[in-house]
Amino acid sequence: MGFWDSDNRRRVRVHERTVVVQAGSADAQSAKMETRELADRVDKLTMVCHAMWTLIQEKTSLTEEDLFTRVADLDLRDGNLDGKMTKAIYTCTQCGRNVAARHAACLYCGTPKAAESAFDPL
Numbered sequence: 001m002g003f004w005d006s007d008n009r010r011r012v013r014v015h016e017r018t019v020v021v022q023a024g025s026a027d028a029q030s031a032k033m034e035t036r037e038l039a040d041r042v043d044k045l046t047m048v049c050h051a052m053w054t055l056i057q058e059k060t061s062l063t064e065e066d067l068f069t070r071v072a073d074l075d076l077r078d079g080n081l082d083g084k085m086t087k088a089i090y091t092c093t094q095c096g097r098n099v100a101a102r103h104a105a106c107l108y109c110g111t112p113k114a115a116e117s118a119f120d121p122l
């Protein structure tokens with residue numbers, strides 16, 4: 001194996017690593033853009049919720065305290081006052097076993113997860 005062979009192999013390795021780094025950089029850039037888009041959507045939804053709430057306050061006698069109480073009530077529906085509505089587990093309506101909420105159907109019997117509310121994720 002001559003000097004030029006090993007030099008060419010080194011160049012190929014450097015090129016391959018450069019391609020991998022560029023692909024990783026593109027993935028990171030794409031994730032950054034998706035995160036920015038999600039943040040923009042959350043901002044818009046927050047603004048719409050705020051607009052609806054101020055309209056409700058103008059048209060009714062509901063107060064900020066009423067809103068805080070309702071938020072806490074909803075938060076506690078899953079048993080945890082953690083600022084999240086998502087249940088970590090649900091109980092299968094068919095076999096009664098507990099299944100992680102991220103599954104759309106029971107892992108034991110295959111019964112689709114029954115929505116308890118129109119706001120439950122599908």
Ligand SMILES: [Zn+2]
Binds near residue numbers: 110
């Ligand atoms: Zn089941």
